[in-house]
Amino acid sequence: MTEPSGRRERKKAATRQKIADTALRLFLERGYDAVGIRDVAAEADVAVTTVFAHFASKEALVFERDQDFERRLTRAVTDRPPHEPLIPALRREVLALVRHCTAEGSAPVRRMIEESPALLAYEESMGPRHARALAAVLSADPRLSRSATACRATARFAVDAYALACRADDPGATVDEVFRMIEAAWEATAP
Amino acid sequence: MTEPSGRRERKKAATRQKIADTALRLFLERGYDAVGIRDVAAEADVAVTTVFAHFASKEALVFERDQDFERRLTRAVTDRPPHEPLIPALRREVLALVRHCTAEGSAPVRRMIEESPALLAYEESMGPRHARALAAVLSADPRLSRSATACRATARFAVDAYALACRADDPGATVDEVFRMIEAAWEATAP
DNA sequence: GACAGTAATCCTAACCGTTAGGATTTCACA
DNA sequence: TGTGAAATCCTAACGGTTAGGATTACTGTC
Secondary structure, three states: OOOOOOHHHHHHHHHHHHHHHHHHHHHHHHOOOOOOHHHHHHHHOOOHHHHHHHOOOHHHHHOOOHHHHHHHHHHHHHOOOOOOOHHHHHHHHHHHHHHHHOOHHHHHHHHHHHHOHHHHHHHHHHHHHHHHHHHHHHHHOOOOOOOHHHHHHHHHHHHHHHHHHHHOOOHHHHHHHHHHHHHHHHHOOOO | OOOOOOHHHHHHHHHHHHHHHHHHHHHHHHOOOOOOHHHHHHHHOOOHHHHHHHOOOOHHHOOOOHHHHHHHHHHHHHOOOOOOOHHHHHHHHHHHHHHHHOOHHHHHHHHHHHHOHHHHHHHHHHHHHHHHHHHHHHHHOOOOOOOHHHHHHHHHHHHHHHHHHHHOOOHHHHHHHHHHHHHHHHHOOOO
């Protein structure tokens, strides 16, 4: 009943991590489509049902850090310095996230995603979810006081900026340019 | 060798339509998840393989008119009157599309989509595809001459407007409000 | 240290979307 | 009428996913 202490949680986290690591390694070695869930489970030395106890789908194995993304995006808004305006704070975090996704080591993963329709569809379906979470904190921020629609639109625009920049030739410049547009859009909603 | 005339194409179209109609009817009657592809095929009196010869996936049965959407969006740009600015033309077409999706008879279909994670993911994965097509015609329009990034961003924003409005309490007002933002964003990219 | 409760894992068998492979029918056109 | 191609069909399988229930591993308590 009381919160469990230690070992059990550590073991669970370790199992999860082992599965994710094994899956990503196999996917990169042999190709996403060529590796089955049964292969991943066998190589990670767990049962198939255990894989699905930790991950909702095969695609989720690739986007293990999904929740991180959403948390960072929303915190960039809620935890920003007291007088920092919204858009620069958002822009800074999106830029950091883009750098993470376009870093040297991420290239093979990105290529794998772009080559798999299933992974692409999954990735794109995450965007709106993140945008909804972001819109919620925008609506809740007393410093902003914009309409729900303005918050929802801005949230989606910010996620768009991320998606576009991750695939752009010059990610940094893309973030700059799109956020100049977002800034203008946001200003146009001032009460 | 020459283009086949008549019956074959008509029969093919009829089969496709019968499958789509049967599928939608069964989905609405019994629920999307409760109806299998084998049920649809049996009720439409075709083989399962025939279903997949016409539709790429079970979800595609629901979004039968997907290609229409993309065509209308791009034509709204390419076929607009010679001196009409981009944003109003786009706004008008998005509004029309939203009206179509929020029309009286569409409510049950929308509810079904919102209740199925698979359908939601599929729908959301169509957005970026449509946005890419729209971005292409924006980039190609000699009247506009903006950067590729500006075109891509504007295209995604327009698709966002559609997605938001379809789910909004007041779709018309939402299109208005979001397009005021898009207008400002677009103006901010003027050369 | 034994014990009860619960969370994590396991095993098996199946369900369902999807596809391969190849046979068969239907149509278009000469 | 015959020929080629397109559409449809049938069967069997593959692979992601889940249900059901057994088993194991940990936690907090007596």
